[in-house]
Amino acid sequence: MSTVLALAVAAGGLGLSAATAQAAPASTLQDGPPFSYASCLKATADKGESPAQGKWHCDQLVRKGWVKPPVG
Template sequence: MLRMSVVLATAIVTTGLASPMASAVAISKPVPPYAYQDCLKATKQKGESPSHSKWHCDQLVKKGWVKPPTR
């Protein structure tokens, strides 16, 4: 019984220490914004129509995944 509680306590402490470290690593890696033209090329390769590609890339601009187009 004592051995089981020691194992359980060790698991809880290990999990508690690992969680903040994992979240800190995930936060420190920013996702780069992609170019609008690259988005249009990618959606074209996936077979989307031109109007749907523009809509799709505009939605990604709103979310911050794609840089706004330079015109």
């Protein structure tokens, strides 16, 4: 019985490592963060946010590291 349990744990560990290995290349996308501030403002406008609300939203994303700070 303990052999069956050990095999199940080992198989689960191998499946987890294979899933992690498959997910790794997706994190190397060039479109990933940090995004530009201008593209953030455009995205918020496309979603229907007001300019003031979009600026606030993008400023929050700058603090989190998802958007590059505005230049100038």
